[in-house]
Amino acid sequence: MPYEPPTHTVERSLRATTGAKIIAGVDEVGRGAWAGPVTVCAAVTGLRRPPAGLTDSKLLTVKRRTELAEELRTWVTSYALGHASHEEIDGMGMTAALRLAAVRALEGLPVRPDAVILDGKHDYLGTPWRVRTVIKGDQSCVAVAAASVLAKVQRDKMMAELGIDHADFGFADNAGYPSPVHKAALQELGPTPYHRLSWAYLDALPQWRHLKKARTWADASVPEVAGQLGFDF
Template structure:
């Protein structure tokens, strides 16, 4: 299906209206998964022509996505990834966990960005970051598209590694479903119950009578993400 390639229109607008020079595109992956971290990539690209075929990671085949990630890693000015673990997601809720992962990624960049382009219409970062939200930014904005590909490829690799050397984790098919809902994943949960990699506050446990007693309820007081740092480190 044909698609319009992403552009630097938003970056140019931010430069003209705010004076920002270093602009990071930010995108996440893993928000809707049952298992594994939520992963956020921050990518700084400047205004150079991107590698051919760059677009939202979901529009690419796994093979092309992996090839493009290698090209992007060498092409971007800088990029970093941050993660929030399943335990942190259960404790904080997804919005705060997303902010935690994004702050980890942004603070891991060699130079702090003057502005951030965030995919979607919800600013989960907030102050002190200067944020421009862009709906479908992963398709229309070069920096966000680059971040979407780099985040997706890295998280998929992390999830595939969970099954290596473990018959138990291999049964969940993380190498194919990356922790997202699938028939294989659901069947393994019914048989084995959640692993240490699963989010125990997710509603999938409601449909598993043998295991629903393991469901965690997030307390109302646990709504603010801790300072950056935490259980999962940065990827550079």
């Protein structure tokens, strides 16, 4: 399906209105997964023409996404990845875990950015960062699209590696997100050491429900994505 390529419109606006020179695009992956970390990438791209075909990682095939990530690693001015583990997600809630992963990514850049373009409508970073939120920024903003691809490819690789010793769960294919294979393995085998144990999917698994951790979400206004996805056996 044809799509409009991302542009530098938001970056140019930030430069003109705030004087920002170094602008990082930030995107996350793994928010709705039942297992594994949430991963955030911060990418600084400048105003150069992006690689052909750059867009939101979810719109790309695995092959094209992997190829594009390889190209982006040398094309971007700089980038860094940050992760919050499943234990940190259970302990502090998704909003705080997202912020932790994002701060780790931003602080991993060689130079602190003057401004941040954050994909979505919610600012989970807050002060002291200068943030511009952009709905579907991973499709419309070059830096955010680059961050989207780099984050997705890295987390998929991590989940495939975690799944080597847990082949029944299909992490190499589902990256810890709900899927028929994942659900069937959970029902039969219970959670792996990499599952988020505060999430609602355990409510539908009586034999494993005793493993569920107390809910400690930092921001009750943020939907518990796993519960919304359902677990219908």
